[in-house]
Amino acid sequence: MNTHAHDSIRAVQWTGTHLRLLDQRRLPHESVYLDLDTAPETAVAIRDMVVRGAPAIGVTAAYGVVLSARHAWTRDPAHWRDAMQADLDTLAASRPTAVNLFWALDHMRRLMDRLPDGVDPTAELLLEAERIHHDDIEGNRRMGELGAALIEPGKAVLTHCNTGSLATGGYGTALGVIRSAYAKGLIPHVFADETRPWLQGSRLTAWELVQDRIPVSLLCEGAAASLMREGRISWVIVGADRIAANGDAANKIGTYGLAILARHHGVRFMVVAPTTTIDMEAADGSAIPIEQRGTEEVLELAGKRVAADGAGAWNPAFDVTPAELIDAIVTEKGVVAQPDQENMALLMGAKT
Ligand SMILES: CSC[C@@H](O)[C@@H](O)C(=O)COP(=O)(O)O
16 A cells, blocks of 8 residues: 555644644654643744644644643633733744744634633634644645646646645645646656755655655755756746735745746746635735744754854745746635735635
């Protein structure tokens, strides 16, 4: 029997008593799981990249709220909501760009407000976290179908970062489209950027694709222009951490450059993300907070200094691709071609 990565990889799990995370910092060579019991531990795991990828961060935060509720109810059943406040703030401060985190916290907070006083809220909150998790996987399957339908058979595609089972509730966004397209025989091969400085492409995307027996070639980001010039790919397919109301999309640093290269070479550019990644409060990309991470991530490789002593570094974790460089945004609610403020509002059911 073939083992498909998307069936077996569960980066985020509820054990019945604990939140269990696959430590993505140690992949692909070691599969180590961490069991977490508190919301502050969950926030640290998000910040330190044990779990990463916008939808997976959202799902994790929802389970973090469950852990918080359990402690709050034990400590102070009469004021469990107040007792959770510090935990909610800590979770919200873990990473700034992926809006799925804030979406999940808001969603859980709204449920907290509806729950009755005097009753342990843990079970209800757990049900909701599990629903968020389940809906994310369903949404990915749907996006897989919708995105694959845009791809004509024949050429390879290029992806960036990791948007697969590891980055989501399961299956993946951009990698979900790639999985579906490969299963339909539409794409023969996948090119994956290694994705400095965390190497999500080499360590995580390649690991997932190899397990699914989908042929993958890694490349340094700097090789993408030459790949396109050789006419070897039809689409660049990426995920997103936050999409603004006009369709500008923040994603892993380097995505913007790929979009410019794609337009120059007549390659199409697809962003795949659930509607929980869309932030209608952000008018355009300039309103999206971009996380700056520590300089050691650039100056070192696997914990070992590689840069010349005395050199500094600039390490933004994300960049913003302007909507006009995006050919399609694929969500679980449908595809937005040539995204702009009007068709994004239509998708989200908002008034223009
Ligand atoms: C489905 S994941 C979409 C994005 O979150 C992904 O492309 C990305 O940029 C992840 O960044 P990371 O810093 O690894 O959390």
